[in-house]
Structure formats: structure tokens, C-alpha cells
Amino acid sequence: HKADPKCPNRRPYHTLLTAQGTIYNQWQARIMYFHWQKQRAADGPCSDMAAFTRLCPSKDGESDGVEKYIPTIFVAQLTPAVLAKYGHFGVLNRPHSVMEFFRNPELRARVTEEYVMLAETDHVLMKPLPNLASEGVAAAHAFGYMHAGPHHAKVIDLVNPQGDCTWRDLQPVGPSPLIIKLTDLEKLTPRWLNYSYELRADPMPARLIQDWVLEMWGYSIAAASLGVRHKIIDGFQIEPNAYARTSDDFNKKYYIFHYTYGIEYRLDGQPQGFNTIGEWSMDKRHYGGAYPPPDLDPPPEGANPSSRWLHNAWNSAIQAAGATWPDTNAMGTIGWRRESISSSEISRSKLAKAVRGTEWLWSGIKSLIFNDAGVLKTPWGEGKWGIAPKPKGLPWCAPPNECLFVDFSGAAHHVWFDADLSKFTSVRVGDGEIVNGTRIRH
Incomplete structure (x- = not known):
């Protein structure tokens, strides 16, 4: 860019949003964008936030439809066979997709800015983000x-035996x-890509x-070594x-809200606890199969103010999407705690008394039994x-x-x-899959 x-x-x-073409990443990417x-609009015509591209690894580099709403380039994702060698660690698609971006001159030419930002789908900008990097020093x-x-x-020696860096050179960054x-x-x-492979391949x-941050360590070691x-x-x-x-003005103190953790409350406004689902629950993991x-x-x-802010951030983005936001069978923020x-x-x-102790076929598969105490x-x-x-x-x-x-096997069903309790219909929360059940024991 000329001055x-x-x-x-x-x-x-140029913002590069690394995002896979899954439903889970699609809806997050739309909120992020x-x-x-x-x-970008709030920052005015002189904003450092020049351009935006979603870098999406997908099967054979096929489009997923979200490019209608977000500027996107597609690259071929790692195959299941390759991922199987590394414990099915899908995050390897991040350095892989960036590598594919640089390998393709046509894609590489898309970014004309001197600097680039790497962002994630679960990032929400809370205020304009200036270029915080400088010549030779990333932010x-x-x-x-x-x-x-x-x-x-x-x-470090495992991936960089030539000794380009020591543990003292590493910075706590990803x-x-x-x-x-x-x-x-x-x-x-x-x-970054090769080190990530090697860190996953060796126990x-x-x-x-x-182990879930080994790809981040791959980046940190790569940066330090160079x-x-x-x-x-x-x-x-x-x-x-x-x-x-968080204070009422917390959003003025930070650039990005990273909703990596679920936000879990009781309905009386008190936190539900750690490592549990709240009576009121806002967690991206609820929406792996549906928007x-x-x-x-x-x-x-x-x-707290940050919970209210994120709720509004999600709602405003979804409402702005209007009819382009896909229909969904997923629950909202209430109902996930079971x-x-x-x-x-x-x-x-009356219903619980009637089904307690009964045995059923689940889509013809034997068997589902409603035992006492909700087991x-x-x-x-x-x-x-x-x-x-x-x-x-x-x-x-x-x-x-x-x-x-x-609820079983990580899936929730209603x-x-x-009327005669001889059959039931189940709908899976999220993707709406229907399963029929037949009673085989009273």
C-alpha cells in the first residue's frame, strides 16, 4: 500500500481469519465478521483495518456457501488419513492452510498490505484495532x-536440533x-507447520x-528459531x-473478546460453578451441529458486564443476518443444564411414572431402558x-x-x-435428526 x-x-x-468449513466454525465466523x-466502520476512512479474508480449509478446497457473506478463499484441508497420523488433531489445518496460502501465488497476491492479522472465529472485536506491530516486532x-x-x-531440541533457539528465547505467544x-x-x-507435525507425532x-496447545508451541518455537x-x-x-x-467499561480496555470458555449461571444470577453447564448457558460448544x-x-x-456484552454481541450479529441465518433446532441459552x-x-x-422401567428399541436397535433416578x-x-x-x-x-x-453419547434429545405409550419420537437438539422408538417391555 502506498502512503x-x-x-x-x-x-x-489485512485480517486473515483461519476457519474450517464446519457448521461450528461457520456461525462463529459470521459473528466475527x-x-x-x-x-472498521467506526474507525473511519483512515483505519488500519484495511481488508478481511476468511482462509478456509475444506474438503478438496470446495466452497461451503458462507463466501456469500464473508470474503473467503478455500484451500484443500488435510485428509483424514493425514490427520489420523497425528491423533486426528484438526488444529493442524491452521498452519497447513496458511502454508497453502503462501504456496499459491494467486492467493498470496490477494493480500497487498505489508502486515497481516491472524484471527480466530471465536474472536469478537470490541473496539477498532490499530496496527500494533512494528518493523521486525509482531504484536x-x-x-x-x-x-x-x-x-x-x-x-525444543526435538523439533530444532540445530539449536537455533533455547527455551529462554521462547515467548508465551501463539x-x-x-x-x-x-x-x-x-x-x-x-x-510452524513442520514443528506442529513433529510435536504431535512424538508422545x-x-x-x-x-496436547491441545502443541500447535501453538510449534508457532512459538518456529518464531524464536528465526x-x-x-x-x-x-x-x-x-x-x-x-x-x-469485569467492570461496566471493560470493553473499552480490551480489543478482543475471546469466548473460549462457557459462561454458566444459575437463574438467580450466581455462577453455576466450574466445569458444569449452567441453568443459563452461553457456550460455543453447544452449537457444533447447528447455528x-x-x-x-x-x-x-x-x-457480570462481560456476559451481558457477549450476549448482545451474538444477538446483534444474528439479528443483522436476518433471513440468511439458517433455521436451527438448537436451544438458546436456557435448557442445556439437564x-x-x-x-x-x-x-x-404421570409420564415419568409410566416409562420408568420400560425398555425400547431406538431406531430398531436394542435397547433403551428408563431406569430409576434418571439413569x-x-x-x-x-x-x-x-x-x-x-x-x-x-x-x-x-x-x-x-x-x-x-441424553447420551454427548448428544441431547427431546x-x-x-398416547398409548407404545412408540416415541425423538428429535436431536441441534441438527433436528428424528429417531423413532418402539416399546418392547412394560
């Missing part, structure tokens, strides 16, 4: 789990969020480092949960069952009528029964 006399201090960069556009966020120590020396000179990223990407690194340094930006991003003591629905119920009274029905609750429910026996392991109050999209389940939830 613009109207914007003499402008240092434009909506807020990028919003902050990055510090992660608490990325600090190297002497015990990591053998991990490849996103990152603003970096494009030529520096091009220089280090081959090592030793996973004994010293959480002398690419990073300026740590304290307010680059925030990752608040229900316990975060989140519009008009998500707001957080309960007493929720407590197994207790014996006393069974005694108060569900299935061919795929133990699950749980209980009353489903007002499940989304099923008005015939509203009181005084009753329907059940049956079930309603024929």
Missing part, C-alpha cells in the same frame, strides 16, 4: 500456559491473535505440555467467564433422562403436556410419546 496523503499515519493490515465490519497476546522452562528444552509483517509470517510458516511433548520477536499487548484480548470481575437461534434469552439479573430426574420427581410426573441404559453407554420443560420448537410439550429429555 495515503489523507491518512499519513495509516499502517494498514459482523463485528469486524462494525469496528501478540501472552498465554499463561505458553511459558517455557528448562524442562521444555528437550521439546499464532492468534497476532499482527505480524507478512514477510515474517511467510518466513516462519514452514517451520514426549504431550507429557510436558497440554528471530521473530513479539511485543506483548496487555489489552489484546480478554477471556472472561461467569466469575470474571445458535436468534433472540437468545439474556443473562439473569446479577450477571438434571437426571429424581425418584420424588418421578412420583409427581438411562443405552447400547452406547449410560445416559440420563428427565422431564424437558418447554423444549424449543415443540409446543405440544408445553404444560400440562409432558415430554422427556434423553422425546414425546404416543
